[in-house]
Amino acid sequence: MSQTAAGTPSGIETTGTPDETVPTIEHWIDGASVAGRGERTGPVYDPARGVVQKRVHFADVADVATAVEVAARAFETWRDVSIAKRQQIMFAFRELLNARSGELAAILTSEHGKVLGDAQGEIARGLEVVELACAMPGYTKGEYSENVSTGIDVYTLRQPLGVVGVISPFNFPAMVPLWFFPIAIAAGNTVVLKPSEKDPSAAVWLARLMQEAGLPDGVLNVVHGDRVAVDALLEHPTVRAISFVGSTPIAKHIYDTASANGKRVQALGGAKNHMLVLPDADLDLAADAAVNAGFGSAGERCMAVSVVLAVDTVADELVAKVRERMSRLTTGDGTRGTDMGPLITREHRDRVAGYVDVAAADGATVVVDGRDPQVDGEPGGFWLGPTLVDRVPVSSSVYRDEIFGPVLSIVRVEGYEAGLDIINASRWGNGTAIFTNDGGAARRFQREATVGMIGVNVPIPVPVAYHSFGGWKESLFGSAKSYGPHGFDFYTQEKAVTSRWLDPSHGGIDLGFPRHD
Numbered sequence: 238m239s240q241t242a243a244g245t246p247s248g249i250e251t252t253g254t255p256d257e258t259v260p261t262i263e264h265w266i267d268g269a270s271v272a273g274r275g276e277r278t279g280p281v282y283d284p285a286r287g288v289v290q291k292r293v294h295f296a297d298v299a300d301v302a303t304a305v306e307v308a309a310r311a312f313e314t315w316r317d318v319s320i321a322k323r324q325q326i327m328f329a330f331r332e333l334l335n336a337r338s339g340e341l342a343a344i345l346t347s348e349h350g351k352v353l354g355d356a357q358g359e360i361a362r363g364l365e366v367v368e369l370a371c372a373m374p375g376y377t378k379g380e381y382s383e384n385v386s387t388g389i390d391v392y393t394l395r396q397p398l399g400v401v402g403v404i405s406p407f408n409f410p411a412m413v414p415l416w417f418f419p420i421a422i423a424a425g426n427t428v429v430l431k432p433s434e435k436d437p438s439a440a441v442w443l444a445r446l447m448q449e450a451g452l453p454d455g456v457l458n459v460v461h462g463d464r465v466a467v468d469a470l471l472e473h474p475t476v477r478a479i480s481f482v483g484s485t486p487i488a489k490h491i492y493d494t495a496s497a498n499g500k501r502v503q504a505l506g507g508a509k510n511h512m513l514v515l516p517d518a519d520l521d522l523a524a525d526a527a528v529n530a531g532f533g534s535a536g537e538r539c540m541a542v543s544v545v546l547a548v549d550t551v552a553d554e555l556v557a558k559v560r561e562r563m564s565r566l567t568t569g570d571g572t573r574g575t576d577m578g579p580l581i582t583r584e585h586r587d588r589v590a591g592y593v594d595v596a597a598a599d600g601a602t603v604v605v606d607g608r609d610p611q612v613d614g615e616p617g618g619f620w621l622g623p624t625l626v627d628r629v630p631v632s633s634s635v636y637r638d639e640i641f642g643p644v645l646s647i648v649r650v651e652g653y654e655a656g657l658d659i660i661n662a663s664r665w666g667n668g669t670a671i672f673t674n675d676g677g678a679a680r681r682f683q684r685e686a687t688v689g690m691i692g693v694n695v696p697i698p699v700p701v702a703y704h705s706f707g708g709w710k711e712s713l714f715g716s717a718k719s720y721g722p723h724g725f726d727f728y729t730q731e732k733a734v735t736s737r738w739l740d741p742s743h744g745g746i747d748l749g750f751p752r753h754d
């Protein structure tokens with residue numbers, strides 16, 4: 238395994254390779270940048286220019302095994318590091334991340350394409366979880382019952398699992414890793430993180446920053462790659478738990494495989510989020526929300542609103558308001574102050590754009606066609622402008638598929654019941670929102686919707702860090718959501734201790750099952 242330490246202006250560890258004109262992103266194992274033995278690499282695009290700007294090494298099975306062994310060794314000492322010291326490192330990491338968020342935002346915009354303001358928002362939501370991890374002692378302390386039987390006390394301990402694997406998607410290259418590794422590490426585990434191969438630099442940057450904050454080498458490792466690296470993690474016997482975020486088919490594969498291998502698994506999947514607009518809603522608020530949540534990050538968010546369920550009596554007015562707001566959106570290079578950046582790859586851009594023809598063929602009305610947008614950016618970028626399709630039939634794949642791009646569908650419904658039926662019939666249940674001024678309707682909705690995260694006049698109801706994040710149905714496989722109390726539960730195992738310290742009253746043989754006298 239070769240080791241290099243060549244830096245770039247962005248601080249990302251890369252190496253130039255003789256036969257490539259672009260830098261190469263390496264793994265981060267045992268506190269150092271390593272190329273690994275795997276011979277394959279993958280392209281990392283600059284989506285605003287449409288060019289390959291870097292290549293990333295893909296780990297093979299042996300590379301993953303090396304990272305897991307390093308993490309297992311680090312666990313032997315990290316688990317015994319005092320809570321106070323672990324907290325100090327988390328606090329230091331929090332300060333560094335806050336101070337240097339601009340650097341990270343630039344990396345996110347460069348590889349993902351999201352506009353700088355949105356990148357800063359992603360980091361801010363990740364920082365929340367780091368702050369929560371600083372509060373680890375309050376979440377992992379056990380309980381104590383004195384004198385449960387004469388002279389006997391019972392107490393619980395929460396202990397780390399060991400080596401845990403985190404596999405993250407392209408759309409939040411910083412925030413999703415931050416949902417997991419700060420809590421896992423604060424709780425005493427060691428981590429092997431496999432970020433998306435499409436925008437892998439943020440993960441390495443975060444791992445280096447953890448080292449700067451004082452984290453011992455080997456506690457947080459990053460391996461890059463595709464299915465080969467993921468399956469190696471799922472199958473490695475030393476890995477105790479897997480946290481996954483990505484599309485539904487892969488989440489199901491992860492859940493099935495890791496469970497079959499005896500691991501604890503949380504696998505967060507895809508989504509198709511509905512926003513139900515009742516006739517008494519503030520339609521300006523609803524239109525703002527639909528545009529913000531539909532087109533923010535070019536629709537590449539698992540909590541994006543992708544379907545507006547508009548009650549017939551207000552649908553025309555709502556569509557007009559949404560359309561008017563869309564006419565003011567700018568698309569272009571995320572560094573230039575535009576509203577919406579490019580999509581992640583050309584292939585994905587073309588797939589998303591393909592739904593415009595499908596919508597028309599299925600009888601929907603294409604109100605705004607984003608396929609030929611005016612762009613403040615390079616012509617080769619993976620551009621697709623905001624697109625609005627009205628009267629989408631729920632039988633159409635435009636409604637049924639997770640499009641994951643800037644295509645907002647309007648489905649017209651007769652009223653509350655019809656809207657709720659559509660939401661509850663969906664295979665996904667990540668987020669949903671109701672827009673209404675009727676408290677009774679909102680209350681019914683929060684009780685009746687079979688969805689994990691509900692917004693009331695709030696379009697992207699991502700819970701704050703101290704409430705856990707996760708959906709229902711095919712949006713989450715496994716019972717543990719991410720971060721919040723679920724995060725600490727997931728990364729610790731509870732032990733109950735029944736203890737007696739001898740006093741003069743002990744003694745006597747009794748073969749009966751222990752009772753409490």
Ligand code: NAD
Pocket residue numbers: 404405406407408409413431432433434462463464467468482483484485487488490505506507508538539639641667708712
């Ligand atoms: P993806 O499923 O393609 O990839 C996610 C991760 O899985 C990546 O690290 C990737 O390398 C790996 N992977 C891909 N194919 C694999 C395979 N065949 N076997 C094993 N591993 C594989 O997802 P993506 O395109 O990177 O991200 C977008 C998806 O993630 C969307 O579906 C979105 O809804 C979902 N997402 C969900 C949440 C949530 O909280 N529920 C959050 C963010 C994103």
